[in-house]
Amino acid sequence: MLPVLDEEIARHRIARRVAMEFQDGDVVNLGIGIPTLVSDYIPGDIRVIFQTENGVVGAGPKPDKEDLRFIGAGGRCLKPILGGALVASDMSFGLIRGGHLDATVLGALEVDQEGNIANWWIPGKMVPGMGGAMDLVTGAKHVIVATTHCTKKGDPKILPRCTLPLTGVGVVSLVVTEYCVLRMVSGELVLEEIAPGVDLEDFKKVTPADYRVSRDLCNMKGCDQE
Amino acid sequence: MPTSVIKPVMSAEEAVKRITAGSSIMVGGFNYGGIPYTLVEALVVSGTKDLWLISNDTAYDDVGHGRLVVNGQIRKVTASHVGLNKSTQRLFNEKKMELELVPQGTFVERIRAGGFGLGGVLTPTGVGTVHEEGKQVIEVEGKRYILELPLRADVALIRAYRADRYGNLVYFGTNRNFNPAMATAADLVIAEVDAILEIGQINPNDVVTPGILVDILVLKGDSYYASRT
Secondary structure (H helix, E strand, C coil): CCCCCCHHHHHHHHHHHHHCCCCCCCEEEECCCHHHHHHHHCCCCCCCEEEECCCEEEECCCCCCCCCCCECCCCCECCEEEEEEECCHHHHHHHHHCCCCCEEEECCCEEECCCCEECCCCCCCCCCCCCCHHHHHHHCCEEEEECCCECCCCCECEECCCCCCCCECCCEEEEECCCEEEEEECCEEEEEEECCCCCHHHHHHCCCCCCEEEEEEEECCCHHHC | CCCCCCCCECCHHHHHHHCCCCCEEEECCECCECCCHHHHHHHHHHCCCCEEEECCECCECCECCHHHHHCCCEEEEEECECCCCHHHHHHHHCCCCEEEECCHHHHHHHHHHHHHCCCCEEECCCCCCHHHCCCCEEEECCEEEEEECCCCEEEEEEECCEEECCCCEECCHHHCCCHHHHCCCEEEEEEEECEEECCCCCCHHHCCECHHHCCEEEECCCCHHHHHC
């Protein structure tokens, strides 16, 4: 049996680990949900520029006094950082598609061993639209998937092949869940880190995708800070 | 209407009379930011129907142009995200409204193509997904791109911060979003602004949308979102 984690602990574990991926000066777009939490865990010795689809380069935290003229893509108020920039949508997506983003962090319904991601539509349910997700996974240098390992129903999300309509093909570079870090290396998923208390055989049962266990497999970084 | 260097200033009610049944309209905004609320509210009151709404999203059921959807005034929506408006979902499921979903970066580039005289754009976004279906894929130097066609509208309703009497526009905060692109891609452009200044009060260095693109100016009203955004 895999350790059962409190949902909040799981979400923050994922966010804390993702935040370790960045380098000083990286430009990063954070999606809604777990990815939003990542900004709370940026190490103090580096500066990361957060970009939002609706036109902020250098998004800062929620201001003390609400001003609806400055919002993020999810509609929450924010303050642009000093030295930030406000741009229109064509520039915003030019930055995204044009390779000017070091990373995008998004949630996923499914990812697979080919680096495909599905995160915008479950046929038969409502059709929300892809928003900026297809552009983000196409243009960002690193596509980091931050997701719980399984769905709320307990179904695996990391599959041999996505079954849902894709957002992007062969674009994923890293998958971080509450149980592991899986990195795409030369077209193959490599298990680099595993959370404490997770048995590899149990892990395999909830991870139907093909993956290679790294010779340098180690404990998932950041778990010791919980 | 005759074009004039000095742009006519009129009420929202008067301005939206230019929108007739069957018109295509672009409406600026992203989530609740940068929506021309006062113009949209006047269009709701007018009840003009059978419209093709081209907007990034359909806001919320009770906010902005989401109300045009709820009010049954929309025949077709072209947008990138409609998940926050339950009525858009419902009317689409009941086959009472057409829905064309476009990736957001593609959406703005199609508008830009429409306004900048381009025959379309080639984008890698959506290659290998359902979005590619039915579209022409062109290979350039070994890489596959989707050919995306221009979007234009009869009327654009946009939101800016300040205008001068020539219609030059500046924007504020995250209200800018799709508004400058839409100002280029419609036969008639109606801009809702916080203030209309005399010539010379906006520095040419600061102008984002040149006044030659703008046909009518409307001052924003005092509804909840109009006054706060």
